[in-house]
Amino acid sequence: MTAEELAALKAQLCDERDELISLSTRTKDDRAPVALDQQSVGRLSRMDALQQQSMDLAREEMRLRRRQVIAAALKRIEADDYGYCLVCGEDIPYKRLQADATATRCITCMS
Numbered sequence: 001m002t003a004e005e006l007a008a009l010k011a012q013l014c015d016e017r018d019e020l021i022s023l024s025t026r027t028k029d030d031r032a033p034v035a036l037d038q039q040s041v042g043r044l045s046r047m048d049a050l051q052q053q054s055m056d057l058a059r060e061e062m063r064l065r066r067r068q069v070i071a072a073a074l075k076r077i078e079a080d081d082y083g084y085c086l087v088c089g090e091d092i093p094y095k096r097l098q099a100d101a102t103a104t105r106c107i108t109c110m111s
């Protein structure tokens, strides 16, 4: 992998991380506790709100997990230990890293 390719993958990881952070920030209100005020929210719509909220929470959890995976990949780049298959030690092809810059296994070891 060339230095330019590595820089491109790093930028890709940072972009995705920033996007996840901004999504988390933008949807913060959706995850606020659902109001228990029966007057402003009817019973059915309150159930809808709770259901909606649990979906938002699940999505947020996925974002946080993805951010951890991205942070780990960025750490490997910093440590100069990036782009190798954790199982067999072979280089992971650049094309594969372009598709997912957090990949830690080559295609062979994935299957």
Ligand SMILES: [Zn+2]
Pocket (backbone or CB within 6 Å): 085, 086, 087, 088, 089, 090, 105, 106, 107, 108, 109
């Ligand atoms: Zn492998």
